[in-house]
Amino acid sequence: MRREAFTVGWICALQHELAASRAMLDEEFNTIENHSSLDDNVYTWGALGGHNVVMACLSAGKFGTESAATVAKDMLRSFPSIRFGLMVGIGGGVPSETDDIRLGDVVVSKPTDVHGGVIQYDFGKILPNGAFQRKGHMNKPPAILLNAMQKIQSTHEMHGSKLQTHLLRMRERFPAMRDYYESPGSDNDHLFSSDYGPMTSSDHESKKPTEIRRLPRSTTEPCIHYGLIASGSKVMASAEDRDRLRKENRILCFEMEAAGLMDSFPCLAIRGISDYADVYKQDKWQKFAAATAAAYARELLGTIPTWQVETTAKAEDQYFPYQPQSRAVPANPTRDPSVSFVDNHLPLDRNRHHDLEQKDCRFSYGSSSLRSC
Known part of the structure; x- marks a missing residue:
C-alpha cells in the first residue's frame, strides 16, 4: 500500500496508549x-471504519510538546495525504462541583468562544509585578x-455511548490485555481535598488530607466530557495549582503533548483520565x-464517512495554504526574551493571536463544558 493512501494520523505518547x-x-x-x-x-498502519490510519508513538522516555511536535512533523512529511490527526492518551482530570470527572472518564478538547479547545498554560511571560501572564x-x-x-454527542444522548462495547471487543481479540486494561473499580478511585496546601509525595502520611466523598454513579460506563484541555511541558502534580487554573479557565484536564500539535497539525485531543x-x-x-x-x-x-475525509483539505494545506511543503525555519528567529516558547522548530500559524491576555480569558465560559455518560 502506498503512503498516499493514509488520511488519518494518530499520535500517542506512551506504549500502553499505543x-x-x-x-x-x-x-x-x-x-x-x-x-x-x-x-x-x-x-x-491499519484500517478503522473504512479509513486508513497511521499511528506513531513518542520515543521511549520522551514527553512533552516538543517531542509531540517532532513526531507530527515527521508524520506529515512521510504521509502527505493525512487530513487530520488524533492525539490519544491519558491525562489528569480536574473534577469540580460542575464537572463530575472520575478516573476512567474521557475528556475531549472542545473549543469555546475564546480558546480552540487546548491552552498552553505555561506559555507566557513574567510581568514586572511577578505575576505570570499567559x-x-x-x-x-x-x-x-x-x-x-x-x-457523536447527539447519538450518545439518544442511545448512550459504545465505549464498553469497544473495550469488550479489545479484550476478546487480545486476551493478554484482559487483566491489565480492565477498570480498577470505583473502590480505587479516590479524590482528595486541595485545602491542605502545597504537598510532596513524602507528606502523604503526615498530612493525611481529607477524601472527598462522592455519590456513586448509576452506571459503570465511563462518562465523556467536552471542554478545555490544558497542556504544558511539565507534569501537573499539584491540587492547589490545578484548582487555581480550573477557576481561571474551567479546565477539565491536564496533559503534556497537545500544545505541540494544535497550530501545525489539525487534530483533536482525546484523554482518558x-x-x-x-x-x-x-x-x-x-x-x-x-x-477508554x-x-x-x-x-x-x-x-x-470515508468520502468526506478524502474531500477534506490535506493537513499540510489547512494551516499553511500559501507555503511550500518544505519550509525553512530561521535558525534564530527574533523573539521577546520574556516569553517562554516550547515549540522551536515548527512555524507558528499566522492567525495565532499572541497578545491575547490572560484577563481576557477568565470570564467567557459559562456552561461551556458538556458531559455524556
Whole structure:
C-alpha cells in the first residue's frame, strides 16, 4: 500500500496508549512502502471504519510538546495525504462541583468562544509585578472533527455511548490485555481535598488530607466530557495549582503533548483520565484510561464517512495554504526574551493571536463544558 493512501494520523505518547490504540483497529497492515529517510518515527498502519490510519508513538522516555511536535512533523512529511490527526492518551482530570470527572472518564478538547479547545498554560511571560501572564491562542480542530463531535454527542444522548462495547471487543481479540486494561473499580478511585496546601509525595502520611466523598454513579460506563484541555511541558502534580487554573479557565484536564500539535497539525485531543493531577498520581488507572480514550477515538472515526475525509483539505494545506511543503525555519528567529516558547522548530500559524491576555480569558465560559455518560 502506498503512503498516499493514509488520511488519518494518530499520535500517542506512551506504549500502553499505543497498545490500546492498535487494539481498536479493524485491521493492522504488516508493511507498506518505505517512508522518508528523514523520519525517525516507527509506524503502525491499519484500517478503522473504512479509513486508513497511521499511528506513531513518542520515543521511549520522551514527553512533552516538543517531542509531540517532532513526531507530527515527521508524520506529515512521510504521509502527505493525512487530513487530520488524533492525539490519544491519558491525562489528569480536574473534577469540580460542575464537572463530575472520575478516573476512567474521557475528556475531549472542545473549543469555546475564546480558546480552540487546548491552552498552553505555561506559555507566557513574567510581568514586572511577578505575576505570570499567559499568552497565545491555539487553533481549533478542523471542522470535520468538530462536526463529528456534535453528531457523536447527539447519538450518545439518544442511545448512550459504545465505549464498553469497544473495550469488550479489545479484550476478546487480545486476551493478554484482559487483566491489565480492565477498570480498577470505583473502590480505587479516590479524590482528595486541595485545602491542605502545597504537598510532596513524602507528606502523604503526615498530612493525611481529607477524601472527598462522592455519590456513586448509576452506571459503570465511563462518562465523556467536552471542554478545555490544558497542556504544558511539565507534569501537573499539584491540587492547589490545578484548582487555581480550573477557576481561571474551567479546565477539565491536564496533559503534556497537545500544545505541540494544535497550530501545525489539525487534530483533536482525546484523554482518558488516569489521575487527578495531584501528588497522589498512581499507575493503577493508566492502562484502562488509555483504553477508554482509544475507544472514544474509534467511535468518533466511525461516524465520519470515508468520502468526506478524502474531500477534506490535506493537513499540510489547512494551516499553511500559501507555503511550500518544505519550509525553512530561521535558525534564530527574533523573539521577546520574556516569553517562554516550547515549540522551536515548527512555524507558528499566522492567525495565532499572541497578545491575547490572560484577563481576557477568565470570564467567557459559562456552561461551556458538556458531559455524556
